Every structure is written in structure tokens, then in C-alpha cells.
Amino acid sequence: MSIPRFPKPNILFYQFLFLIFVLQYSNIQAQNQMKIPSNLQKGDTIAILATARKNIDDNLKPAIDLIHSWGLEVVLGKTIGLDDNQLAGTDEQRASDFQTMIDNPNIKAIWCVRGGYGTARMLDFVDFTKFKKNPKWIIGFSDVTVLHSHLNKLGVASIHGIMPVNIENSTPESKESLRKSLFGETITYTVPCENENKLGVAEGELIGGNLSILYSLMGSESQVNCKGKILFIEDLDEYLYHIDRMMLSLKRCGCFEGLKGLVVGSFIKMHDNEIPWGKNAHEIILDITKNYDFPITFHFPAGHIHNNNALVFGRNISLEINDEETIMKF
Numbered sequence: 001m002s003i004p005r006f007p008k009p010n011i012l013f014y015q016f017l018f019l020i021f022v023l024q025y026s027n028i029q030a031q032n033q034m035k036i037p038s039n040l041q042k043g044d045t046i047a048i049l050a051t052a053r054k055n056i057d058d059n060l061k062p063a064i065d066l067i068h069s070w071g072l073e074v075v076l077g078k079t080i081g082l083d084d085n086q087l088a089g090t091d092e093q094r095a096s097d098f099q100t101m102i103d104n105p106n107i108k109a110i111w112c113v114r115g116g117y118g119t120a121r122m123l124d125f126v127d128f129t130k131f132k133k134n135p136k137w138i139i140g141f142s143d144v145t146v147l148h149s150h151l152n153k154l155g156v157a158s159i160h161g162i163m164p165v166n167i168e169n170s171t172p173e174s175k176e177s178l179r180k181s182l183f184g185e186t187i188t189y190t191v192p193c194e195n196e197n198k199l200g201v202a203e204g205e206l207i208g209g210n211l212s213i214l215y216s217l218m219g220s221e222s223q224v225n226c227k228g229k230i231l232f233i234e235d236l237d238e239y240l241y242h243i244d245r246m247m248l249s250l251k252r253c254g255c256f257e258g259l260k261g262l263v264v265g266s267f268i269k270m271h272d273n274e275i276p277w278g279k280n281a282h283e284i285i286l287d288i289t290k291n292y293d294f295p296i297t298f299h300f301p302a303g304h305i306h307n308n309n310a311l312v313f314g315r316n317i318s319l320e321i322n323d324e325e326t327i328m329k330f
Contacts, residue, residue: 033155034155034156034157034205034314034315035132035135035155035156035157036135036157036314036315037108037109037135037136037137037156037157038108038136039182039183039184040070040072040108040109040137040182040183040184042070042071042072043071043072043073044072044073044108044109045072045073045074045075045106045107045108046067046072046073046074046075046107046108046109046110046111047074047075047076047077047101047104047107047109047110047111048060048063048064048074048075048076048077048080048111048113048164049076049077049078049079049080049094049097049098049101049110049111049112049113050077050079050080050082050088050089050094050097050112050113050114051079051088051094051098051112051118051119051122051140051143051144051146051147052087052088052094052112052114052115052116052117052118052119052143052144053086053087053088053114053115053116053117053118053143054082054083054084054086054087054088054089055080055081055088055113055114055165056081056082056083059164059165059168060076060080060113060164060165062164062167062168063111063164063165063167066167066175070179070182070183075107077097077098077100077101078093078096078097078100079093079094079097080113086116086117086118087118087121088113088118091118091121091122091125092122092125094118094121094122095122095123095125095126096125098110098122098126099125099126099127102126102128102130102131102136103130103131105134107136108136108137109136109137109138109139109182110136110137110138110139111139111140111163111164112138112139112140112144112147112163113163113164113165114163114164114165114166115140115141115142115143115144115163116142116143117143118143119143119144119146119147120146120213120216120217120222123146123147123150123222128154131154131156132154132155132156135156135157137158137159137182138151138158138159139158139159139161139163139178139182140159140160140161140163141160141161141162141163141209141210141234141302141303141304141308142163142209142210142213142236142304143210143213144160144163144209145160145208145209145210145213145214146213146217146222148160148207148208148209148313149207149209149213149214149217149222149223149224150221150222151313151314152207152224152225152313152314153221153222153223153224153225155314156314157312157313157314157315158312158313158314159178159181159182159310159311159312159313160208160209160232160302160310160311160312160313161174161177161178161181161308161309161310161311162174162175162178162308162310166308169306170306170307170308171306171307173301173307173309174301174306174307174308174309174310177309177310178310180310181310181312186330187310187312187329187330188327188328188329188330189300189301189309189326189327189328189329190325190326190327191297191299191300191301191325191326191327191328192324192325192326193321193322193323193324193325193326194297194298194299196282196286196296196298197295197296197297197298197321197326198286198294198295198296198321199295199321199322199323200261200293200294200295200321201295201318201319201320201321202230202260202261202294202295202318202319203260203316203317203318203319204228204229204230204260204261204316204317205228205229205230205314205315205316205317206229206230206232206263206311206312206313206314206315206316206317207224207225207226207229207230207231207232207313207314208224208231208232208233208263208313209232209233209234209313210233210234210235210236210303211233211234211235211238211243211246211247212235212238212242212246214233214246214250215246215249215250218249218250218253219253223253224255226250226254226255226256226257226258226259227254227257227258227259228258228259228260229259229260230259230260230261230262230263230317230319231255231259231261231262231263232263232264232265232300232302232311232313233262233263233264233265234264234265234266234267234302234303234304235267235281235303235304236266236267236268236269236303236304237268237269237270237271238267238270238271239270239271239272239273239277240270240271240272240273240277240279240280240281240284241273241277243267243270243281243284243285244277244279244284244287244288247284247285247288247289248288250288251288251289256289256292256294259292259294260294261294261295261296261297261319261321262285262289262294262295262296262297263296263297263300263319263328264282264285264296264297264298264299264300265299265300265301265302265303265305266299266301266302266303266304266305267281267282267303268303268304268305269304282298285298295319295321296321297319297321297326300326300328312330315330316330317329317330
């Protein structure tokens with residue numbers, strides 16, 4: 001029985017295989033690349049709207065004046081002034097307002113008026129198809145972490161920073177950091193060293209937000225992927241054992257496996273039980289992460305404080321934590 005002979009592949013065959021490999025690799029890289037919204041230019045328009053708690057007070061003049069001082073225009077969403085118990089209108093109304101603004105090509109950034117609770121309730125009513133093709137800056141913190149985390153999974157950068165209702169009490173530094181983030185200027189933060197810090201250096205994509213919100217998104221399609229990234233966390237008005245539970249849950253879901261660094265913002269107004277938990281918030285964080293070797297910095301000036309400096313989630317940063325200071329560079 002004769003064995004059939006097949007022609008030997010020539011050089012064109014190998015070139016064809018190599019071309020297929022290059023195209024597939026380029027497609028994967030393009031899919032994994034974070035989209036950074038365009039920097040704002042003078043004359044651009046920012047929309048202020050509500051995704052969560054209602055804003056029915058006449059309190060937006062400081063924010064509007066700030067926007068105008070940057071050479072930008074402002075429009076108010078239909079959710080400003082809506083009143084549905086705690087929320088700024090129904091879930092559908094908030095989603096519709098948000099949808100209108102993300103789909104409007106004349107709106108270059110969306111500034112969430114305040115946090116509270118409710119953003120997750122409207123999220124599944126929003127279609128991000130057009131937004132993914134033409135992303136714009138989404139700005140806010142606290143409950144807006146829902147959007148930061150979801151957008152990160154979609155591959156779009158966003159800004160964790162002060163909100164319109166905070167402007168009057170915000171520091172000049174925090175307002176300037178937001179302006180720089182929106183206009184694409186270089187940002188470097190230098191923070192004095194804390195005794196609790198774990199020294200080291202790291203480079204990677206910055207992600208995160210409010211710890212309670214990150215915890216609430218676990219198991220959903222909006223759960224953030226921590227592997228190979230630098231995580232920022234902050235929180236307000238929580239019981240200490242809640243902090244332990246949330247940090248433990250992040251550990252058990254694998255968030256700390258492959259994490260490159262941890263940036264701890266403000267943890268203020270913490271509560272304890274009649275029988276003390278026995279550790280403060282920073283000690284809890286150190287205890288839960290003690291078996292990992294990534295660097296950790298505490299008291300970073302961001303979160304529920306007046307000096308809430310802007311952080312661009314989705315951008316790569318360098319983080320150096322030495323025995324004198326913490327340096328974060330975007």
C-alpha cells in the first residue's frame with residue numbers, strides 16, 4: 001500500500017499563517033486597549049445630571065461658575081430637580097436622562113451632581129453601544145463608582161473626582177486636579193509618608209472607587225477586574241466589621257491575586273459596636289492583605305473629604321512609596 005504524498009508547504013504558506021497570527025493578535029490588543037475620552041477644549045459643553053440621589057436645592061451656581069471659568073459651557077439634565085422620595089426621579093427617568101447625554105455628540109463630559117444611592121438601579125436601562133464608539137468623560141465619586149466599574153469593564157476611562165454639590169467646600173487643589181484631568185494635563189501627586197505604608201514601586205492601570213460599592217458589584221457584569229492593576233479604595237460612615245467583611249470578600253474573590261498596588265484614600269466617620277472590633281480601618285486593610293507583597297499607601301487625598309483630588313481610572317500610573325513620600329504620576 002502506497003503512502004500518499006502531500007506537497008511541502010512553500011514560503012507563501014508560512015507567510016499566510018504569520019499574517020493570520022498578526023491580525024488576530026492586533027485584534028486582541030485593540031479589544032484590550034483602554035479608550036481614553038478626548039481632552040476637553042474651550043467652548044465644549046459639560047452636562048450636569050443625577051444618577052442617584054435627588055438634587056432639588058438651588059445649589060449649583062458654584063459648579064456652574066467653575067465650569068464657565070474654565071471656558072466651558074454647561075447644560076442641566078432633566079433629572080435636576082426631580083423628586084422621587086430619595087431619588088432624582090424613577091430609575092427609567094434617570095436612565096433616560098443619562099442615555100440622552102451620552103448619545104448627544106455635543107456633550108463632551110457628564111458630571112454627576114451627587115452620590116447617595118441609586119446608580120446601580122438605572123444601569124441596566126442604559127445602552128452603551130454608541131458611547132463605546134465615541135466615549136466621553138464621566139465624572140463623580142461615591143455611588144458613581146458603579147459607573148466607573150462598569151465603564152472599566154467596557155474599556156473606557158473615567159474620572160473619580162469632586163461633584164457639583166461639593167464645589168463650594170472643595171479645596172482649590174481638588175478643583176484644579178479635575179480641570180487638569182479634563183484638559184489632559186500632566187498630573188503628579190506627592191503625599192507625605194505614613195508609618196503604616198508598605199514601601200515599594202508599581203506601574204499599572206488605576207481602578208477602584210468606593211469600597212462599599214465595589215463590594216456590592218461583586219458577581220455582576222460590572223465587577224471590576226483587579227489583576228495586574230493598581231486599586232484605589234475609600235469609604236465613609238461604615239462599621240469597622242463591615243470594612244473587614246468587604247475587604248475579606250475582595251480577597252476571597254481573587255481581587256488581590258496579581259494586584260500591583262493598593263492606594264487607600266479617606267476612611268472617615270467609622271463606627272464600632274459596643275463590643276469593639278479591635279482594629280481600625282487601616283489595621284483591617286493591612287491584616288487582610290498581609291500575605292501579599294504589593295505596596296500600599298494610606299491617607300491618599302481622595303474620597304469623602306474636602307481635598308478630593310481627581311483620579312483618572314483606566315489610565316496607567318507609576319506609584320512609588322518610599323520612607324519619605326508617596327509619588328503617583330499619570
